[in-house]
Amino acid sequence: MPELPEVETTVRGLARYLDGARLARVTLHRGDLRRPFPEGLVQNLTGAEVTGLGRRAKYGLIHTNRGQTMVFHLGMSGRWRIEPNEIGKHDHLVIETGSGHQFSLCDPRRFGSVDLIDTATLDLWPTFAALGPEPLGADFSPAHLKTALTGRSAAIKLMLLDQRIVAGLGNIYVCEALFRAGIDPRKAAGQVTRPALGRLVPAIKEVLAEAIEAGGSSLRDYAQPDGQLGYFSKRFDVYDRAGQPCTRCAAPIQRIVQGGRSTWSCAKCQK
DNA sequence: CACGATACCTGTAAGC
DNA sequence: TGCTTACAGGTATCGT
Numbered sequence: 637m638p639e640l641p642e643v644e645t646t647v648r649g650l651a652r653y654l655d656g657a658r659l660a661r662v663t664l665h666r667g668d669l670r671r672p673f674p675e676g677l678v679q680n681l682t683g684a685e686v687t688g689l690g691r692r693a694k695y696g697l698i699h700t701n702r703g704q705t706m707v708f709h710l711g712m713s714g715r716w717r718i719e720p721n722e723i724g725k726h727d728h729l730v731i732e733t734g735s736g737h738q739f740s741l742c743d744p745r746r747f748g749s750v751d752l753i754d755t756a757t758l759d760l761w762p763t764f765a766a767l768g769p770e771p772l773g774a775d776f777s778p779a780h781l782k783t784a785l786t787g788r789s790a791a792i793k794l795m796l797l798d799q800r801i802v803a804g805l806g807n808i809y810v811c812e813a814l815f816r817a818g819i820d821p822r823k824a825a826g827q828v829t830r831p832a833l834g835r836l837v838p839a840i841k842e843v844l845a846e847a848i849e850a851g852g853s854s855l856r857d858y859a860q861p862d863g864q865l866g867y868f869s870k871r872f873d874v875y876d877r878a879g880q881p882c883t884r885c886a887a888p889i890q891r892i893v894q895g896g897r898s899t900w901s902c903a904k905c906q907k
Numbered sequence: 908c909a910c911g912a913t914a915c916c917t918g919t920a921a922g923c
Numbered sequence: 924t925g926c927t928t929a930c931a932g933g934t935a936t937c938g939t
Contacts, residue, residue, distance in 0.1 A: 712933055714932095747934075748933090799933095807931095809932095
């Protein structure tokens with residue numbers, strides 16, 4: 637669920653209710669996700685007013701009028717439920733606004749995280765300082781990739797998952813972008829040619845933009861407590877399509893394992 | 908430092 | 924039906 641487009645869609649969905657709202661009640665139902673919730677989280681958020689929302693890489697940002705930003709990461713299985721009918725065992729953090737809307741941060745695998753960071757120095761927060769450029773930003777260019785990947789022997793697939801190279805891609809969109817760009821995911825990153833990088837950058841930007849747009853048209857899904865995302869999944873060319881015909885050449889899609897994770901690709905279309 | 912392997916945690920689906 | 928295994932959208936950390 638949560639790669640950059642899903643986080644962006646989540647943030648937009650939350651903003652409709654949270655932007656300008658007062659956080660009337662904040663409740664923790666357990667003390668930790670991947671890490672403990674920050675000291676004083678409930679106290680610092682309760683009564684605060686939300687001054688805006690945003691996103692950096694796969695992190696969602698909720699800014700408050702107390703000079704702090706709640707930074708959330710959804711890990712593998714996290715999502716925000718809007719107006720949940722009931723609070724389940726994986727609803728770890730619950731927020732109620734002054735106007736009576738309720739939200740819960742639900743994360744069964746608990747690979748997610750929540751931090752409370754001073755807004756003024758958010759970019760200096762070590763976690764953010766280490767991130768590469770936003771893939772949808774102007775900084776993310778073939779020239780950037782060339783610089784970042786020169787001399788690297790690791791597979792291009794794995795380098796694109798490295799958030800220090802470019803921040804926000806995950807397994808799905810890396811597979812999809814490499815297919816669109818016609819690049820073999822096993823290729824050493826430093827060996828990817830300049831023309832191929834010239835195809836890769838727009839392929840990444842396009843697949844992300846399409847996924848955000850598809851999510852954006854289905855924001856009301858966030859009002860359904862058990863609603864799954866997956867609007868964009870109908871459009872996957874390779875992800876989770878092992879053995880099925882390539883959308884371009886009809887050859888069977890291959891599944892391999894890289895870095896312990898699945899990669900899907902077309903052996904004929906990706907060289 | 909670069910790189911690969913492993914750990915973290917829970918749920919689900921497939922296989923026997 | 925029950926048990927076991929493989930796998931899942933991510934990231935931090937530990938060897939080599």
